[in-house]
Amino acid sequence: MPSSMTSRQRLLAAIRHEELDRVPISPRIWAYLIAYYGGGSWEYELRAAEEFGYDLCIAAGAPLPPFIAPALTYRHVSPEVRVTQQITEQDAAVTVRRRFDTPAGPLTDEISLPPPGREYGISPSPVWRERLLKVPADLDRLAYVLPDPDKPRLAHYREIARIVGERGLVEMTINPPLDHFGGDLRGLTELMIDYYADRPFFDRMFAFAQHYALRLLKAVLEGGVRYIFGTWYYASLSAGWSPKIFREVFAPLIRQHADLVHTYGGIYHIYDDGKMMRTLGDYVAAGADIVETLTPPPVGDVDLAEAKRLYGDRVCLKGHVDLLYVIKEGTPELIEETVRRAIEIAAPGGGFILGTSDSIRDGTPAENVRAYFAAARKYGEYHD
Numbered sequence: 001m002p003s004s005m006t007s008r009q010r011l012l013a014a015i016r017h018e019e020l021d022r023v024p025i026s027p028r029i030w031a032y033l034i035a036y037y038g039g040g041s042w043e044y045e046l047r048a049a050e051e052f053g054y055d056l057c058i059a060a061g062a063p064l065p066p067f068i069a070p071a072l073t074y075r076h077v078s079p080e081v082r083v084t085q086q087i088t089e090q091d092a093a094v095t096v097r098r099r100f101d102t103p104a105g106p107l108t109d110e111i112s113l114p115p116p117g118r119e120y121g122i123s124p125s126p127v128w129r130e131r132l133l134k135v136p137a138d139l140d141r142l143a144y145v146l147p148d149p150d151k152p153r154l155a156h157y158r159e160i161a162r163i164v165g166e167r168g169l170v171e172m173t174i175n176p177p178l179d180h181f182g183g184d185l186r187g188l189t190e191l192m193i194d195y196y197a198d199r200p201f202f203d204r205m206f207a208f209a210q211h212y213a214l215r216l217l218k219a220v221l222e223g224g225v226r227y228i229f230g231t232w233y234y235a236s237l238s239a240g241w242s243p244k245i246f247r248e249v250f251a252p253l254i255r256q257h258a259d260l261v262h263t264y265g266g267i268y269h270i271y272d273d274g275k276m277m278r279t280l281g282d283y284v285a286a287g288a289d290i291v292e293t294l295t296p297p298p299v300g301d302v303d304l305a306e307a308k309r310l311y312g313d314r315v316c317l318k319g320h321v322d323l324l325y326v327i328k329e330g331t332p333e334l335i336e337e338t339v340r341r342a343i344e345i346a347a348p349g350g351g352f353i354l355g356t357s358d359s360i361r362d363g364t365p366a367e368n369v370r371a372y373f374a375a376a377r378k379y380g381e382y383h384d
Contacts, residue, residue: 006166007055015267015289015316017351023343023380025054025373026318028293028359032369034122035362042160042170049168052373056168057353059229059269060160062175063152063220067145068184069126070096070111076147092118095129102144107132122362133185136201139208142185149216154223171229171269174217177209177253183234185209192240195249210253217260226266230257232283238274238300251282258287269318273358275301284315293319295357305345308352317346319355321372327356328364332371339375347380354380 002021005013010024029048030040037044042058049056065076074083082101087094092115100107110129114120133142161170175181182205183191194202217228235241235250254270261268269290270283276294280302283291294302294317304320311317321327326338339354346352354376360369 007049007168008164008166011055011057011169011353014350014353017313017316017349020350020382022382023347023376024353025376025380026057026353027054027321027356027372028323029356031122031359031361032364036366040123042164046164046167052369053377054373055353056164058160058164058168058170059173059271060157060170062173062180063154063157064147064149064216065153067147068132068180070098070113074145078144081144091115098132100141100145102141104140104144105137107138107141107145128184128187131185131187131190133182133205136204139204142208146212149212150219152216152219152223154220154225157225169227171227172220172225173229173231174220174257175213176230176232176235176257177206177213178250179231179234181213182206182209188234188239195245206249206253210256214256214260217257221261221264221266226264227269228257228261228266229269229271230254231271233272233274236272236274236276237279243278246279247282251286254283254286254288258289262287273300277301277303277307280307280311284311288315290316290318290353292355293357296320296322299324299357304342308346312346312349312351316351316353318353319357320346321354321356323357323360323364327368327372328361330368332367335368335371336375336378339372340379343376343379347382 002019005021010020011026013020014024030045033044033048034040037047042060045056045058067076070085077083080103084099086097094113095110097110098108108130109132112127112129114124114127116122116124157170157172164170186205191202232250232254233239235246237243237246258268267289268287269292270288271292273293273295280291294304294307296302296304299322307317320342321338326335342354
């Protein structure tokens with residue numbers, strides 16, 4: 001058994017089910033850090049890892065210019081596309097009306113950006129008033145607006161990985177055809193209706209988005225990236241999809257991503273912060289190397305002991321501690337017992353990274369945050 005490991009070594013050993021000195025401690029914490037430090041980017045994560053003593057696992061942003069949410073500039077767009085934006089502000093909320101005049105016709109949308117730090121939290125999500133993708137012909141127009149997936153920007157990722165070094169593991173976020181892509185362009189409610197009311201449009205949208213996502217993934221892998229963070233929470237049962245649709249539509253798409261990553265000897269990390277117990281086996285069968293977040297009831301439905309029994313020898317389990325009812329609203333005693341129990345259940349044999357059900361939130365008492373890390377260190381050591 002290793003006497004001492006770097007954070008990077010520890011995380012990789014857990015993923016590969018190798019011997020460990022202790023259970024890796026790797027919560028999602030960016031939202032808390034925005035309030036605690038004033039920022040939640042990787043630089044602040046690195047600072048937090050040193051202060052709190054945890055194993056940093058950073059998911060670097062997608063390697064493309066922003067194009068789905070509003071941007072100040074759209075330099076990636078072809079000169080033959082005319083872009084106009086109208087910005088209005090009311091009660092600190094910003095609304096952006098966009099129009100892309102392409103050779104195939106116009107695309108329009110409208111997005112509201114709520115002010116941070118109020119009723120929608122410290123980092124609110126945009127609210128679409130009008131979606132960019134409305135009819136099948138919009139897919140032809142969209143091709144003129146998207147960045148070139150064969151030319152990812154990898155310099156930033158490489159710089160983060162160089163600076164972090166052995167202090168953590170740096171992954172590259174590659175959004176699949178749904179999360180922050182088709183799901184935002186069309187809307188989840190609209191896609192669920194399309195599945196029944198306009199299946200050809202539904203299938204064409206996913207074929208278009210999957211082809212684009214796989215081209216980007218291949219280019220990133222060709223560029224030397226080997227640790228891929230794939231978000232699939234838009235496909236979660238908690239988003240409203242049925243297990244039948246998940247297995248029919250999404251599981252084959254996930255397998256294509258995992259297979260491509262494995263072709264290059266990489267690691268594929270799947271993130272779903274909803275109910276996972278009925279789809280966990282599908283993620284494993286599709287080739288996931290890591291599954292996160294394993295959220296317990298009442299928000300999720302994962303029975304950690306059952307997940308470990310069924311899949312613990314085939315996949316690395318990551319997450320589990322409830323960010324709201326345990327870490328934010330619980331007591332230090334509840335936090336310690338929850339962490340102790342999670343380690344007791346999932347740590348034997350390796351393949352477990354202690355994390356959270358999503359980011360520890362702003363407004364969480366500092367003593368609760370420190371109780372989480374203290375308990376993880378207290379109970380996480382492996383012994384001969």
